[in-house]
Amino acid sequence: MKFSVDRQKLCEAVSHFSRAVAVKSTIPALEGILLSAEGNKLTMYAYNLELGMTKTLDIKGYEDGDIxxxxxxxxxxxxxxxQDTIDISVDERLMCHIKSGSxxxxxxxxxxxxxxxxxSNNDGVQITLPSDVLKNMVRETIFAVAQNDAKPVHTGILFEAEPNLLRLVAVDGFRLAVRQEPIVNDKQLSFVVSGKAIGEAVKIIGEEVENINIKVGRRHVSFEISGYVLISRLLEGEFLKYQSIIPEQTTTKVKVNCSELANTVERISLIISDRIKTPVRCTINEEEMLLSCVSTLGKSQDSCPVAFEGEELNIGFNSRFLLDALRAVEADEIVMKFNGPLAPMIIEPVEGNEFLYMIMPMRIRNEN
Amino acid sequence: MKFSVDRQKLCEAVSHFSRAVAVKSTIPALEGILLSAEGNKLTMYAYNLELGMTKTLDIKGYEDGDIxxxxxxxxxxxxxxxQDTIDISVDERLMCHIKSGSxxxxxxxxxxxxxxxxxSNNDGVQITLPSDVLKNMVRETIFAVAQNDAKPVHTGILFEAEPNLLRLVAVDGFRLAVRQEPIVNDKQLSFVVSGKAIGEAVKIIGEEVENINIKVGRRHVSFEISGYVLISRLLEGEFLKYQSIIPEQTTTKVKVNCSELANTVERISLIISDRIKTPVRCTINEEEMLLSCVSTLGKSQDSCPVAFEGEELNIGFNSRFLLDALRAVEADEIVMKFNGPLAPMIIEPVEGNEFLYMIMPMRIRNEN
Incomplete structure (x- = not known):
């Protein structure tokens, strides 16, 4: 094998490939990139058994081969x-020579x-959507993916494509994240992609908006992003019927500035030590949402003005779960819907149904 | 205790104070800052038993006290x-109330x-120098401070003040760093400051150049930087008479571009794995300095053009030691002086004696 290649292009590709390479493996090949030169094309492969990646670069080829x-x-x-050009060759003893300038x-x-x-995933149903839409939808749901394998299918994100709509859903037993966007599509599809794999995949999406093709096969899904093809196994199993767990009744409803509430939650959470998950207590009345927290380190308290409807309420939440959802919202204002202190709380846009976050409350002692 | 204070000023002070606070201690007070309010002044103290810090802020005081x-x-x-103002008060049960806005x-x-x-360090000899000079001199010597306690005095930097000159010296048994600068001074002084303490102290030096007062007492040294007073114990013991170990003879002398050589050393060191300290081999001849390295991962080789005088030479170095010295140099070009493959190598400026770095060679097998 022998070829010359542009340094900049190879650098970018190798950097993206690191996402599909095993960090530490007993099988050295999984920590590697397969370079395959044929004519004036170099095809690169990486596969850490969770996510696979392929990309073809233009080269000046002198001798075909792979390593x-x-x-x-x-x-x-x-x-x-x-220098800008790199010469790469491999001898018969598998020694790879890399040369540039001196x-x-x-x-x-x-x-x-x-x-x-x-x-491989040669035949399959294809949907196409803009890269920024996919990136945002993944960012705004992935935090709710289950971190443990109790139910493996919930370590993934559910993709539901309907005519002119794509919906992403993640759930971990304590919270639910649903994001939907209109896309140009005429297919009905439902599949679950590993959270780790899709999380790495969207990281190679650059600033420039382009179309991404998602091809869904029988057992695998592939993403075509900027000439990179990423492939991952579909997760099997029955994903939660999330519609059935969303409470229909609302006894308390508030409208609140989202980033202001997020800052307030972050601030009062400062006295929560990492080990003990003290709940954030929300006391909601006509004028404000009073947030407070008591831990071994002390007490904190702050408030946010709200537009209020319904019954006054005292409810506790895991501050991390609240923050993850609030930080995922891009809108200025949100609506929070409660159904008593023991039912899950819902965060929705003021208008439309672009996102829905649901968080289970934590029991709090009724001090007041 | 009760006072109001400007948030921005208090933030800056607390952030600087973190440098003199113990990170993890069995004595909680060492992880703390002592706040002492008297009239319209708040004096802050921190002391991790290595470095102490004091600073006074203007406040609106309502009640004196400390916590x-x-x-x-x-x-x-x-x-x-x-908000921009913070109200702080302490009750009789030592509960500290902190309030700002809601x-x-x-x-x-x-x-x-x-x-x-x-x-405390009330009387002592004082020298004064510009903050940027001290910061650079420390940065360009501190890497050579000994990391182990075999000889405790070498875990510090030697300050030598002579009429109109300040010299800093650090040595760790494998290398020596000497930096000197002209300063306005008429005293003869010699003292050793803990490397850790001075390293933290110079971090509070900002962009703006100001005068720093260094006050040297019998057992302590203090630095006055931007209204912060830092105090540290002087290290006792006999510091190496470094002049005596600098080789007088030079058999090979090269002039080389410093950043180019640093980049080359960094590049060929890529195949040095962290565990095994393979030497970088320098082969110096009339035309160039050829640098090469052989490790379990493979071989690397590169060269730098040099202006050469004397005998050809084959010598090995620890790449980290070479890089630390080369990266500390601010000049474009340097002179490297060798005295055979077993004697220490010296890095000097082309003109003057602003810096002198000396590095012990590593034995290399003579393959060639």
């Missing part, structure tokens, strides 16, 4: 190279036959 | 406060009697 190189070391070397490196490669078999 | 508050928690609260906190304080006795 696996350690992604971290290869990336460090490429980035540090002094600098040269010889690093040991791994035979391409050691690379794990990557899933 | 120790946990520095981390107090700082977090102050920073998050919504937000209020009650945190438990500690009686001021628990605060460790802070050293």
């Amino acid at each position: 696996i190189v350690n992604a971290k070391l290869f990336g460090d070397i490429i980035r540090s190279m002094p 600098a040269s490196f010889d690093i040991m490669g791994i035979a391409s036959s050691e690379f794990p078999e990557m899933p | 120790i508050v946990n520095a981390k928690l107090f700082g977090d609260i102050i920073r998050s406060m919504p 937000a209020s906190f009650d945190i438990m304080g500690i009686a001021s009697s628990e605060f460790p006795e802070m050293p």
Whole structure:
């Protein structure tokens, strides 16, 4: 194998590939990138058994071939190279020579036959949406993905495509996040993508808005982003029928400035020590939402003005869960709907149904 | 105790004070800041038994008194406060009330009697120098301070003041750093300041250049920086007579671009794994300095053009030591002086004697 390649383009690709490379593995090939040169094309592959990635770069090819190189070391070397073009070649003993200007490196490669078999996803139903829409929708739901494997399907995000609509849903037993956006689509689809995989995938989305193709096969889903193809196994199992757990009744309803409330929650949470999850107590009345907290470190209290409807209420929440939801909202104002101190609380936009966050309350002692 | 204080000023002070507060201590008072209000002045104290700090702020005082508050928690609260003025009061049960706008906190304080006795340094010889000069001189020597206590005095930086000159020296057994600058001074002084203490002290030096007073007492040294007084114990013991270990003879001398050499050393060091300290091999001849490295990960090689005098040479160095010295140099070009493969190498400016770095070589196998 022998080729010359543009340093900048290779650097960018290697940096994105780090997302699909195993950080520490007993199988060295999983920490590597497979480079495969054919004619004037270099195809790169990485697969950490959760997320796979492929990308093709233009090169000046002299000799076809393939090799696996350690992604971290290869990336460090490429980035540090002094000139714009890099010459890469591999000899028969799998030694990979990397040269640019006066600098040269010889690093040991791994035979391409050691690379794990990557899933392919050639046929499947395709939906297309703008990259910024996908990125925001994932950012605004992923925090609610379950962190433990008690129900594996809930470690993923549910994608529900309906005619002209895409909905993302995540749930972890304490909270629910639902985000929907209009997209150009005529298909009816429902699938669950690993939270870790989609979280890494959207990180390669750049500032510039482009179309992303999502191709859903029988067992895998692939994302085409800026020429990178990412593939991940679909999660199997029955995802929570989330519609059924959303309370229909509302006994207390407030309208509040979202970032002001988030700042207030963050402030009063300062006295919550990490080990003991003291609840944030919300006392809601006609004038304000009074937030307070009592921990071993002391007491904190603050308030937010609200527009109020219904019954006065005393309710407790995990401050982290409140903050995650409030920080995910892009709107200035939100509506919070309560149904007594033991039922889940709902955060919604003032108009429309772009997002719905639901948080289970924490029991609080009734001091007052 | 009761007073009102400007949030911004208190924030800045608390943030600087974190440098003199113990991070984790079995004595809670060492993790705290002592606040002492008298009239319209608030004096703050912190002392982690290595570095002490004092600062006085203007306040609107209502009632004198003092209290120790946990520095981390107090700082977090102050920073998050919504308004420009903060009201602080302490009740007879040592509960500290902090209030600003709608937000209020009650945190438990500690009686001021628990605060460790802070050293004082009222009389002593004083030298004065510009803040940027001190900051640079410390930055450019502190990396060579010994990290272990084998010889405690070498965990500090030697300050040598002579008429119109200040010299800083650090040494760790493998390398030596000497920096000197002309300053307005008529005293002859020599003292050793803990590297940790002076390292933290210079961090509070801001962008704006001002004069710093260094007051050297019998057992302590204090620094006056922007109204903060920092105090530290002087290190005792005999500091290395560094002049005697600098080789007088030079058999090979090269002039080289400093940042280019630093980049080259950094690049070829990429294949040095952290555990095994493989040396960087320098092969110096008429045309260039060829740098190379062989490790379990592979081989690297690069070169730098040099202006050469004397004998050709093959010598090995710890890449970290080379880089620390090269990155500390502010000049474009440096002179490197060698005296064979086993004697220490010296890095000097092309003209003058502003800095001198000396590095012990590492033995290399003579492959060539």
